[in-house]
Amino acid sequence: MSKGIAILGATGSIGTSTLRVVDRQQDRFRIVALTAFGAAEKLRQRGRETGAGFLGLVNAEPSWAKSAVDGRVHGTGTESLVEAATHPDVEIVVNAVVGAAGLEATLAALAAGKRVALANKETLVMAGDLVMAAARDGGGEIVPVDSEHSAVLQCITGRPTVDVSRLILTASGGPFRGWDPTRVATATVDEALEHPTWRMGPKISIDSATLVNKALEVIEAHYLFGLGYDAIDVVVHPQSIVHGFVEFVDGSILAQMGYPSMELPILYAMTHPERVADVGVKRFDPVAAGDLTFEPIRQDVFAAFALGVAAGRAGASAPAVFNAANEVAVQAFLDKRISFGQIAGVIDSALQAHRGDPAEDLETLLGVDRWARETAEAACC
Ligand SMILES: NC(=O)c1ccc[n+]([C@@H]2O[C@H](COP(=O)([O-])OP(=O)(O)OC[C@H]3O[C@@H](n4cnc5c(N)ncnc54)[C@H](OP(=O)(O)O)[C@@H]3O)[C@@H](O)[C@H]2O)c1
Structure with missing residues (x-):
């Protein structure tokens, strides 16, 4: 019996790759629900190609809901993400939404006992404790899609977690790895979008150029694998062949x-x-594959990386502030309102102004997220 799949963010880079995987594995998986933000025509076409019964469009014209045909359901608004994620015929939710917008659907899917194949790392960064608690209480499970975390999971599966002493996540180093610091500060949008080894959506491409992506991944690893920040290292590996290393207590290292x-x-x-x-x-x-090389992160050039790891170490709602401020800064850079070199400063200004609210419930976190966005937005002027 094939498993029902919902893909949140079905029109993006991860969503498209997921559809290719499912197409090759039709005896195991079938598409039940797909969602997008505003790409109505692309979503409609993907619905026709896959036979999905539910299509959710977050930013929909009023005509969208009425335009469903052949027994298909058309959902609208952010609630359509939750509807897709909790659909009774869905067993696996691939969350490939970009940014904090994916959080409520992740929580709802876990509370409904689904497996969440999580690409949307911002969800764990913003609300790691809540997400892990939702999985524990609801019987759902989170399985990472990020290649680094998948690598770690593949290395530790079947082994007791007490045997793990350290993780080493790899980073490609992004498009500005060997660049002069002053040149990095004035890099253009096109230069920042040109990733050397991965083809991805715009937000994660910029996050890879600033190395914010790697800070988000360190926080993600902390929650997923229950390790302290001192046990999670990062190394630059420009070839992107080794996706992650796990060191065990006896000093042995496995890599994927x-x-x-x-x-x-x-x-x-x-x-x-x-x-x-x-x-x-x-x-x-x-x-x-040729030579595989490794080098340290240039933390003096990529200041946002250290800000993210420090926010992770501070805990509570600091990672949510880091994430929200980064989302605002990335959009401002893509809109050409700030320079590449200003991204870290915008994030820092929100973290500096943050009072350290707890992260006990969703409402508090969403309030912190809104405050951090306003603060970061003001810093972009
Ligand atoms: N791309 C990669 O190789 C890669 C690797 C590892 C992890 N990730 C993570 O996977 C996630 C998706 O990345 P991506 O590169 O696939 O992004 P992307 O290509 O920009 O696609 C984003 C998807 O999410 C939808 N979306 C955007 N904003 C939304 C919102 N506010 N509410 C609901 N849906 C929204 C988009 O719909 P529209 O098309 O309608 O705008 C699109 O379907 C990110 O968290 C990223 O960090 C990506």
């Missing part, structure tokens, strides 16, 4: 490797702990 493609981590998030045959994954040739 492969050519950069999100399709394997997406498939693994849906089948974990099982592995299934897949013809879509390019087989590895170590000779062709």
Whole structure:
């Protein structure tokens, strides 16, 4: 019996890769629900191609709800994400929404006992304790899609967690890895979007250029694997072949490797702990892969990385402030309202002004998120 899948963010980069994976695994999975923000025509077409019974469009014209055909349901607004995520025929929710907008659907899916294949890392950064509690209390489970966290999961599966002493996440270093600091500060939007090894949506591409993405991933790893920040290291690995290392208490290291493609981590998030045959994954040739190199992060050039890790260490609602301020700064940079070099300053101004509210419930966190957005927005002027 095939498993029902909901893809939140079905028109984006991860959503598209997920559809390719599901298309190759039709005996295991079937698409039940798809959502998008505003790409109505693309969503409609994907609904026709997959036979999805539910299509949710967050930013929909009033005509959208009435335009459903062939027994299909058209949902609207942010509640359509929750509707898709809690659909009774859905067993696995692939959350590929970008930013904090994915949080309520993750919480609802976990409370409804679903598996959440989580690409939307901002969800865990903003509300890690709430999300982990929702999984515990609701019987749902979170399986990471991020290639680094998938690598860690693949290395530790079947082993007692007490045996793990350290994680080393890899970072490609982004498009500005070897650049002069003054040149980085004035990098253009086009330059920042040109990632050397991964093709991704615009927000994560900018996060990779600032290395904010890696700070988000350190926080994500802290929540997913229950390790302290001193036990999570990052190393720059420009070839993006080794996705993550796990060090065990006896000093042994396991790593997961492969050519950069999100399709394997997406498939693994849906089948974990099982592995299934897949013809879509390019087989590895170590000779062709060539030299694998590693170097430290230049924290003096990529200041936002340290800000993110410090916010993670501070805990409570600081990671939510970091995430919200970063989302605002990235949008301001994409809109050409601030320079690349100002992104870290905007994030820092929100973190400096933050009073350290607790992160006990969703309402408080959403309030902190709104406050941080306003504060960061003011810093962009
Ligand atoms: N791309 C990668 O290789 C990669 C790798 C690891 C992790 N991730 C993570 O995966 C997530 C998605 O990344 P992506 O690169 O796939 O992004 P993307 O290409 O920009 O796609 C984002 C998707 O989310 C939808 N969306 C945007 N804003 C929304 C909102 N406010 N409410 C509901 N839906 C919204 C978009 O719909 P429209 O098309 O209608 O705008 C689109 O379907 C991010 O959290 C990213 O960090 C991505």
